[in-house]
Amino acid sequence: MQSEDKRLNPSAALRQIPSVGALLSRPALDEAARRLGRRSVLAAARAVTGTLRERLVRGEDPARSIESVESEVIAAAASASEYSLQPVINATGVILHTNLGRAPLSREAVRHAVEIAAGYSNLEFNLTAGERGQRDAHFQRLFAELPGCGPALVVNNNAAAVFLALNTLAEGAEVIVSRGELVEIGGAFRIPDICAKSGAVLREAGTTNRTRAADYEAAITERTCALLRVHPSNFRMEGFTERPGLDELAALAHRHGLILIEDLGSGCLADLAPFGLCDEPVVSESLRAGVDVVTFSGDKLLGGPQAGLILGRRELLQKIRKNPLYRAFRAGKLTIAVLEATLALYLREDYGAIPAQRMIRASKEELASRARRLADAISRLGGFSIRLKGGCSVAGGGSSPGQNIPTQLIVVTHANRSAERLALGLRQNRPPVLARIEDDELLLDLRTVLDGEQESEIVRAFEKMAAPGK
Numbered sequence: 001m002q003s004e005d006k007r008l009n010p011s012a013a014l015r016q017i018p019s020v021g022a023l024l025s026r027p028a029l030d031e032a033a034r035r036l037g038r039r040s041v042l043a044a045a046r047a048v049t050g051t052l053r054e055r056l057v058r059g060e061d062p063a064r065s066i067e068s069v070e071s072e073v074i075a076a077a078a079s080a081s082e083y084s085l086q087p088v089i090n091a092t093g094v095i096l097h098t099n100l101g102r103a104p105l106s107r108e109a110v111r112h113a114v115e116i117a118a119g120y121s122n123l124e125f126n127l128t129a130g131e132r133g134q135r136d137a138h139f140q141r142l143f144a145e146l147p148g149c150g151p152a153l154v155v156n157n158n159a160a161a162v163f164l165a166l167n168t169l170a171e172g173a174e175v176i177v178s179r180g181e182l183v184e185i186g187g188a189f190r191i192p193d194i195c196a197k198s199g200a201v202l203r204e205a206g207t208t209n210r211t212r213a214a215d216y217e218a219a220i221t222e223r224t225c226a227l228l229r230v231h232p233s234n235f236r237m238e239g240f241t242e243r244p245g246l247d248e249l250a251a252l253a254h255r256h257g258l259i260l261i262e263d264l265g266s267g268c269l270a271d272l273a274p275f276g277l278c279d280e281p282v283v284s285e286s287l288r289a290g291v292d293v294v295t296f297s298g299d300k301l302l303g304g305p306q307a308g309l310i311l312g313r314r315e316l317l318q319k320i321r322k323n324p325l326y327r328a329f330r331a332g333k334l335t336i337a338v339l340e341a342t343l344a345l346y347l348r349e350d351y352g353a354i355p356a357q358r359m360i361r362a363s364k365e366e367l368a369s370r371a372r373r374l375a376d377a378i379s380r381l382g383g384f385s386i387r388l389k390g391g392c393s394v395a396g397g398g399s400s401p402g403q404n405i406p407t408q409l410i411v412v413t414h415a416n417r418s419a420e421r422l423a424l425g426l427r428q429n430r431p432p433v434l435a436r437i438e439d440d441e442l443l444l445d446l447r448t449v450l451d452g453e454q455e456s457e458i459v460r461a462f463e464k465m466a467a468p469g470k
C-alpha cells in the first residue's frame with residue numbers, strides 16, 4: 001500500500017535513503033569498487049539513489065532496506081562495466097553474417113594472434129639477416145605455395161583493395177564495367193563511387209541484363225586502361241541474362257593491351273560447389289583464366305580476418321605496393337597473424353579446422369542429429385512446443401543469394417508468447433542468442449552454432465525463459 005504521509009511529507013521518507021557516502025563505506029560496495037572501479041560504483045550509487053528519491057517524491061516506492069539498495073548499486077555498476085562488444089551465439093544459419101562479425105576464426109588463428117598480440121614479434125624483421133624485413137613475407141610464402149595463387153598483398157578490407165587497385169592501375173584513365181555489375185554491396189560500397197574516388201573514369205558497357213564481349217570492345221577508347229569485372233554479390237539476375245566468360249574477357253583485354261581486374265567479393269580458395277555454393281568463384285580459376293589482378297575479402301568464405309587480398313601479376317602488385325595509399329591501408333600484425341594461421345590450414349587442406357568452412361561442409365544428417373538432441377533438451381523444460389523441419393542455411397556476407405544449403409531447423413513456439421517475445425528473451429541471455437523468425441515461429445539453425453558448449457548455453461537461455469515469473 002502506498003503510504004499517504006510519505007506523499008504529504010516526502011522529506012521524512014527521503015531521509016531514509018542512504019547517502020552515497022554511507023553506501024560507499026559498506027564492505028560489499030568497497031569490494032565492488034576494487035573489482036569494477038571506484039568511478040563506476042560511485043556513478044551507480046548516485047544513479048540508484050537518485051531514482052529512488054524521485055520515486056519517493058512521487059510517492060511510488062516503498063522504503064527499501066540498505067541491503068537491497070546496495071545490491072541494486074552493485075548490479076548497476078556491474079552492468080555498466082560490461083564490454084559493449086560481446087560474443088553472441090549465432091543460431092540464424094547465416095554463416096558470414098556481416099552484422100555478427102562475419103567469419104569466426106579457427107582455434108589455430110586465435111592462438112597465433114594472441115601470441116603475437118601479447119609481445120614483440122618479427123613483424124618487419126628478418127631473423128636470418130638480422131635486418132629490417134617486410135610484413136608481407138609472412139603470408140606471401142603461403143600464397144606462393146597454395147595451388148594457383150602466387151604473389152599477394154594484404155590491406156584492411158576488400159573495399160580498400162578495389163580502391164587501391166583502381167587508383168594505382170587506372171587513375172586518370174578509363175575503366176570499363178558492365179552495366180549489370182554496377183552494384184552496391186551493403187555498407188555503401190558502390191562500384192561507381194569507388195571508381196570515381198580512385199580517379200578512374202567509369203565507362204559503362206552493355207545492358208543491365210546482357211553484356212557481351214563485343215559490348216566491352218565497343219566501349220574501348222585510346223584512354224581505356226582496364227576492364228573491371230565485379231562479382232554481383234548479394235544481387236542475382238535471372239532469366240534473359242548473359243556475360244562473357246572470364247577467359248574471353250581476358251583475351252579481349254590483352255588483345256587491346258588492357259588489364260583485367262576482378263573484384264571477386266568472397267573469393268574461395270577451395271571449390272564449394274559440392275556443398276551447394278555453385279556460384280562462388282574460385283580465386284585460382286580467375287587467375288588461370290587470365291585475370292591480371294583479383295581482389296577479395298579475408299573474412300568471407302576464406303574464413304579468416306577482416307582483410308582485403310590482392311593477388312595477380314607480380315609487376316602489377318609491385319606497383320600497387322608502391323602506391324603511398326598502400327601504407328594507409330596496410331594490414332596490422334593481428335590481421336597478418338590470423339591470415340597466416342588460416343592459410344596454413346588451407347595448405348594442409350584442414351578445412352574442418354576453419355569454422356566457416358566446417359559450417360558450409362556440415363551435412364544435413366549431422367545437423368539433424370544435433371537438432372534432435374537440442375530439441376529434446378528444450379522440450380524437457382516444459383512450456384515450449386518443439387518440432388523439426390527442413391530448411392536452408394545461407395552463406396551470407398555478400399555471397400550469391402539463392403544458393404541455399406539444406407539444413408534441419410528447430411521450430412520453437414509457446415502457447416502464450418509470440419516469436420518476437422521468445423527472440424527478445426534469447427537476446428537478453430548472456431551471451432545473447434540470435435535466432436530467425438519466419439511466419440511468427442522462432443527458428444534455430446545449428447549450422448552456425450559453434451559447439452556443444454554453445455548448445456548447452458541455448459538450453460540454459462530457454463530454461464531461464466521457462467522460469468516462473470518470466
Ligand SMILES: *Cc1c(COP(=O)(O)O)cnc(C)c1O
Nearest residue numbers: 157158159185231233265297398
Ligand atoms: C563484400 C564485397 C566487397 C567489400 O568487401 P569488404 O571486405 O567488406 O570491404 C566488395 N566487393 C564485393 C563484390 C563484395 O562482395
